[in-house]
Every structure is written in C-alpha cells, then in structure tokens.
Amino acid sequence: MIGYGLGSGGDDKQTLKIAASPTPHAEILEYVEKNLAEKEGLKLDVRKFNDYVVPNTATESGEVDANFFQHKPYLDDFNEKKDTHIVPVVNVEVEPLGLYSKKIKSLKGLTSGKTVAVPNDSTNEGRALHLLADHDVIELKSGAGPEATLGDITDTKGLKFKELEAASVPRAFDDVDAAVINGNYAVDTGLNPSKDALAAEKVKGNPYANFLAVKDGNQDDPRIKKLARLLNSDEVERFIEDKYKGGIAPLFGAVRG
Numbered sequence: 001m002i003g004y005g006l007g008s009g010g011d012d013k014q015t016l017k018i019a020a021s022p023t024p025h026a027e028i029l030e031y032v033e034k035n036l037a038e039k040e041g042l043k044l045d046v047r048k049f050n051d052y053v054v055p056n057t058a059t060e061s062g063e064v065d066a067n068f069f070q071h072k073p074y075l076d077d078f079n080e081k082k083d084t085h086i087v088p089v090v091n092v093e094v095e096p097l098g099l100y101s102k103k104i105k106s107l108k109g110l111t112s113g114k115t116v117a118v119p120n121d122s123t124n125e126g127r128a129l130h131l132l133a134d135h136d137v138i139e140l141k142s143g144a145g146p147e148a149t150l151g152d153i154t155d156t157k158g159l160k161f162k163e164l165e166a167a168s169v170p171r172a173f174d175d176v177d178a179a180v181i182n183g184n185y186a187v188d189t190g191l192n193p194s195k196d197a198l199a200a201e202k203v204k205g206n207p208y209a210n211f212l213a214v215k216d217g218n219q220d221d222p223r224i225k226k227l228a229r230l231l232n233s234d235e236v237e238r239f240i241e242d243k244y245k246g247g248i249a250p251l252f253g254a255v256r257g
Helices: 022-035 054-061 072-082 122-134 170-175 183-188 222-231 234-244
Strands: 015-020 043-048 066-071 086-094 098-100 115-119 153-155 160-164 178-181 210-215 249-253
Touching (some): 015 222, 022 043, 054 066, 066 072, 115 122, 170 178, 178 183, 210 222
Parallel strands (some): 015 066, 115 178
Antiparallel strands (some): 086 249
16 A cells, blocks of 8 residues: 555445545545536545655556546656556646735745755656746846746846745745745645745646646546546536635636647
8 A cells, every 4th residue: 555645435336436636636636526426326435645756656556447647748747757557537736836925016026045945856846947037037048948947047036946846835934035836835825826935836727737647548437437527527617616716716618648
C-alpha cells in the first residue's frame, strides 16, 4: 500500500477510488458524490493528498482508479520522467496562477532588491516566470518554453528569487516581498486571483486546466465515463462559480495537446 490517504474501503465494482488534492479537487468530487453520483449508480471513494507525486504513482499501480489534481504540462513531464502511463480524460477547472504580496500594492513596487518566491517544479516554475514576463516584471530569452527556469531570465531587473515547493510558497509569504502562488493553494490561504493578485493568468484559453486522469487503457471504463459527464455538468459549473467566486473557474471539455 502506498503512503497516506490510501485506506481500505470502497472496493465494490461500482465504487471509483480517486486521488485528489484537497482544494478544489476533492471538494468538487465530494459535491458530485453527495449530489449527483447516486442517481447515476456511481459511488466515489475520494482520497486526499497534499503532494503532486503519489496520486499519479497510485493511479499507475492501480491502487486508485483515477486522479484529479493536475494539468497537461505537469502530466507530460511526469510521464516522461517517471515512465508512467497516465492520460487525461476531461478538463474540469483552472486555477489561475497569481502574483501576491503583503508588502507592496502594485507591480511598480517590485523594485531592485526585492525577493519573489516561485514554485520549484519544472512546469509551475516556467508558468510562474512566464506570468512575470507577461507583466514586464522580468524578461525571458526568446523561445523560452513552458519549462523555463531562472537560467532563462535575461533581465531580472534586480529582483531575487526564492524557489520553493509549490505547497510551501504560501507559508513563505510573510518572508518574501511577493510570491507566485498556485490557485488551489491561494484559495486555501484565503486569496483570490481575481481580486487579490498583483497579476494573474487569464482563464480563457489557459493551457493549465486541471482534469480527471486515468491509467492508459481505462478511459472507456463506464464508471469513468459517468464521472467525466458529471464533472462537466451544469450543476458542477454552478458549484465552482458559487463556491470559488473566480478564484477557481470551470473550464470544461476535451484535453488538447
């Protein structure tokens, strides 16, 4: 048995065991479980994780049937590095990345000598750096892709950077001048990218939608198809909009790329 969160129970054939981050993924799944699943003859066993590794390794091993926590650039990088075979099923929501600060009130306050915390995993660090570049906080070299690193910055404009695990960035918020925080962790901290961020990603066309995922070969499991349909329902759209008020936004449909 792998790690924490993988308890017993939910082993009948109609029950789907799903690994998910607590916010918003598990909350969305729990809404489906309480309000929509029963009428479809579906049972969900939602298992919560605070890391970005075990949900995929547990899906690969079959200890869970699916997971809901990640976006396509992260999954592609994970599959390549870990030789796993996880595939997306359907997009559900997007968590806009935002730049936040308790010490400055606008981007103009990010002057030389200030320190900015960024996530240190390969996809989210690149995402953070592109957010900063898109708002002229830094300059990236031409052609820097989604996995850009600090080495791709051509002009830091005097800023210093602190690389931290994504989940740790909010805890360092008081110790830096600004921080780029993933949307789910921002919501956990009481921040909303649509209201509180100095700069935030757009929702429309965002390539970082989070999706339901399974091990390749399980896409046609009737239970997975039912869950995918429920996760893209009008009821779930309203739930996300009402609960997260723009901090997390519904972004349904097929996964591209």
